[in-house]
Amino acid sequence: MRMVLRVPAGRMVGRDGELGRLLTLLDDAAAGRAVVALVSGDAGVGKSRLVGEVSRLAAARGFTVLSGQCAELGDSVPYLPLADALRGAAQATGVRDALSARPALSRLLPDAGDGPRADEDRSGLARQQMFGGVLGLLTELAAAAPVLLVLEDLHWADASTRDLVTFLSRMLHRERVALIGTYRTDDLHRRHPLRPVVAELQRLPSVISVDLAPLDPSALAEHLTAAAPGRLDATELNEIMARAEGNAYYAEELLAALVDGDPAERRSLPAGLAALLLSRVEQLSDATQRVLRAAAVAGRKADDELVRAASGLQADEYEGAVREAVTHQLLVPDGTEGYVFRHALLREAVYADLLPGERTRLHATMSSLLSDEQRLAVPGTAAELAQHCLASHDIPGAFAASIRAGDEAERLGAPAEAHRHYDQALALWERVSEPDKTAGMARGKLGLLSAANAAASGDVERAVHLLRRLRHALADSDGRAETGAGDASLICRIGERLAYFLMLVDDAKANFEAIEVARETVEASPADPPTWWHARAIATYAYTLLIEDGVLAGEWAERAAAAARAAGSPWVEADALVTMGFLSNRDGQNDEAIKLFTAAHKQAREAKMIGVELRAAYHLARAHLERGDLGVGAAVAHEGGKRASHAGLSLAPFGLDLQHLHFQCHFADGHWDHAQQIADGFAVRVTSIAEAYLSSMALFIDVARGNPAVAERLAWIRRFWGTHGFDGFIARGLLAEHALWQGDTELAITEATTAISVSSEPPWGYHPSVIRPAAVALSARADRAIQARAAGDHEAESAELAAAADLRQIAREGAAYVKRPKFIMGPEGRGWLARAEAEYRRASGDNDPEAWQAVLDAFGPAYVYETARTRWRLAEALAEAGRRDEATEQWQLAAQAAEKLGARPLRAALDDLARRARIGTAPADTADGAALTSLTSREREVLRLIAAGRSNREIASVLFIAPKTASVHVSNILAKLGAASRTEAAAIAHREGLAAEPSAR
Ligand SMILES: Nc1ncnc2c1ncn2[C@@H]1O[C@H](COP(=O)(O)OP(=O)(O)OP(=O)(O)O)[C@@H](O)[C@H]1O
Ligand SMILES: [Mg+2]
Secondary structure, eight states: OOOOOSOTTSOOOSOHHHHHHHHHHHHHHHTTOOEEEEEEESTTSSHHHHHHHHHHHHHHTTOEEEEEEOOTTGGGSTTHHHHHHHHHHTTSHHHHHHHHTOHHHHTTSTTOSSSOOTTSOOTTSOHHHHHHHHHHHHHHHHHHSOEEEEEEOGGGOOHHHHHHHHHHHHHOSSSSEEEEEEEESTTOOTTOTHHHHHHHHTTSTTEEEEEOOOOOHHHHHHHHHHHSSSOOOHHHHHHHHHHHTTOHHHHHHHHHHHHHSOGGGTTSOOHHHHHHHHHHHTTSOHHHHHHHHHHHHHOSEEEHHHHHHHHTOOHHHHHHHHHHHHHTTSEEEETTTEEEESSHHHHHHHHHTSOHHHHHHHHHHHHHHHOSHHHHTSTTHHHHHHHHHHHTTOHHHHHHHHHHHHHHHHHTTOHHHHHHHHHHHHHHGGGSSSHHHHHTSOHHHHHHHHHHHHHHTTOHHHHHHHHHHHHHHHHTSTTOGGGTTTOHHHHHHHHHHHHHHHHHSSOHHHHHHHHHHHHHHHHHSOOSSOOHHHHHHHHHHHHHHTTTOHHHHHHHHHHHHHHHHHHTOHHHHHHHHHHHHHHHHHTTOHHHHHHHHHHHHHHHHHTTOHHHHHHHHHHHHHHHHHTTOHHHHHHHHHHHHHHHHHTTOTTSHHHHHHHHHHHHHHHHHTOHHHHHHHHHTSOSSOOSHHHHHHHHHHHHHHHHHTOTHHHHHHHHHHTTTTSTTOOOHHHHHHHHHHHHHTTOHHHHHHHHHHHHHHTEETTTEEOGGGHHHHHHHHHHHHHHHHHHHHTTOHHHHHHHHHHHHHHHHHHHHHHHOTTSTTOOOOHHHHHHHHHHHHHHHHHTTOOOHHHHHHHHHHHOTTOHHHHHHHHHHHHHHHHHTTOHHHHHHHHHHHHHHHHHHTOHHHHHHHHHHHHHHTOSOOOOOOSOOGGGTTSOHHHHHHHHHHHTTOOHHHHHHHTTSOHHHHHHHHHHHHHHHTOSSHHHHHHHHHHTTOOOOOOOO
8 A cells, every 4th residue: 555645634735826816706695796707727737735725624614514515427327427416415404404495406416305216317407497497406505504505526427416506606696605616627638528518608608717827836845845755856846747747646656656666666656647658549540540650759859850750650640630630739839849748657658658669669760860961960869869869779879978978068058967977988988899989988987077067057066975975996907998097197087176176065074084095196197298197186285284294285286386387287386376365364364365356367267267267256155255345246257157157067066156245245335236137147046066055045035025935945954964064054044034023032043052062173273153142142142132031930041141251152162263363354254253242241231332343333334235234233222221313313314225025024123123112103003993092102012911910020120120110010001901910901912913922132
């Protein structure tokens, strides 16, 4: 038995609009305007689920729900769905009585007391009597309670049922009745008998149509994630989503196959789904089936000419067959040149149904049709050819085509594909005679190409894995020429790349391995005559040494630069310069660093070495950002990101970083519409660590704007936490901020604490990156300390204070950066450190405006959002100190900035502050009910807090007033509302919709 999926209990996703429309119809029906809705969509798209939800809600609203189903092959049984509906409802007394008064109807029920038995021939029943009976029944039931009649799957309905639906739609008028019918669009071919009925119904004013489109990807992802019994890996999820194309049923079937299927069979369609899809194909003519089989082999998009040739049909026979396939909605014309299958899974089903010999023959036909230079010149053809060769067991053909496809993809800047093709060729290497001749290169070289492309596509792990194996294989190959073992340059390059990629893996062990490999490589390769590859091996060795020993790294970088000059390779020299710049930056010599990076960047660019150019651009942009030159940083990163993207390196290590640096510069300088545009380009449904990293960056703005994307981004990023050293540091820190904006101090502290632990570098202590999450956690602690103080809970207060002191210590330690004593922290680090200090004061009840002013000064005005955020706290501190005019001024500046940025959470916090401290211009509560009109705005604030269960002391603290004043307010409110107690006043507040108190900030 298949494992239980958590499907039926799952929440309905992605159908809010449709559900809303249908519920409005229920309202109409309940108000005495009879309505008919036709819900249509492809098989499995979710019609029954939606209608089921409507039925449930209708029953909850007191509707009598009658629900009947048509059955496949049921069109010879008249009134089958009606009988089904009545049978289901006959348990209810009202329905039973109404039925027994109508013998024509009760005869539809097998066990209806009197009346003839069910097996009696019913076709003789007078139609009039039947129709009249149904109408009378519905009218009678509707007099007692509104009625919902659901008739499912009308595409299978018998002629009488179709007529009945038309009749009811015309006759129902003022009855409290809603009729919902469903049917499958993909079954409704041109001559289907339901077609004219639907067309006629749609002309009636009481009839509306709800066509269900495929679920959108995020809804489907949510559904699958909820339905999967365990954690669903992002790659698997993505594959299911790609195959299911928004169809909930298909997705579930694929998921079930994945969950309990034999791993070897996961690629094949689940049996139930295949049978469903194939049943439609089997009804077609032989010629059409041949076309479909040929098209299935050709691919999802089938080229007309290829399919015709492969089908072996004559032109006119072929035309007719294609027409039939299109009429039955199996193929859909696509552009002028061909067709696509209506649904990807349909192709898979037809393909899987081919006999083995037939499949091989068709693939062989396709290969020979494609192996023509003119066709091969079209990009993508070589890749297709490789597939067809493989499937027709033509190994040499597949090998040659894979190499060609790899070259083509590399040229087109598609490294992921290039890697796949080269990898395929590598897998076939041993099965071809004289592979190095066909490939035009040794095996080692092909391996290196494959690995380099894997890294360029963002899959550094894969590159490392390949190169490690390659290195061992070459060492064990006894110098066979075909492997490339005799080639010193190749061996050196493989070692050098391995060391380099190991450095990019986020893991200390890999970094130490990198040093080892780099050292061995330098030692093993000849220094004389000077070569670029030897020089580069030295440069990379210097680069690996950065993590261990700065002095040694500097020495080797100098040596690398000299070797590069001797070999006449300025781009290798550029790489060494970047390393030297990095060292200067670390030692606090930022001008020198920028000079070196700039020179390296120029030199690499002139030498057209994109890899080194991007590394230099990254460090250059980062150095500018770090010291607060946001404009220059943005320009360098922008231009570098564009160059990376042209080269297909957007997700490759430095290409990826340039993209987010560009974003970060604009996030910092307040050009948020631009920043948002960049961030929106960072995929939400991430399938690799590289993408997850970018998506984490997008959270900066999505959190600060309170965008709904936050939840979805987090759901996808979360899958990667803890895999391959991806710690989610950025995402978790931002999740903490998000939680804080929502008043969830608990979650904020948990997430910030995790982020903090990631920033620890034993035995040295904390890295400066710890300051930000520490400040966020401090802010949460401050909120809690204030609340505890106001509630008079001294124990809680001192616990919060102790935790806050620890956090402040952590932030200070991060800023001291013991490991790099000469490092100079930029404005952002200094700003956050000052914020940590100010938050600590706020926690300890000594909310000093000067401390917030120091934060403002540390960031400087270029940091637009941080400035606004700080002014909010400054305004609060000033208000507490009774400096109202200054508070108002700061408040207004902050509000203007928040408004301009679209920083909604900050804006809400400012409004909250304005109400509490009575500064600024918070929007009035318009939603409050009439009973509250007698209250002043201040009193409403107090009432809000009463409703939240706050004591007078707490109210006083939140609103910056004396406890005595708070108690006066409370008495006045009780008097005005005529409430005998606080509880009663709270009840009135809730009833009148006075929003619950926004979080205490
Ligand atoms: N919006 C949704 N949210 C959650 N699950 C859904 C949703 N839509 C469909 N499903 C699930 O997908 C599966 C197929 O949906 P459903 O049976 O409603 O499709 P259908 O359109 O009625 O198909 P058919 O034409 O075969 O009757 C069911 O398991 C259902 O629970
Ligand atoms: Mg259904």
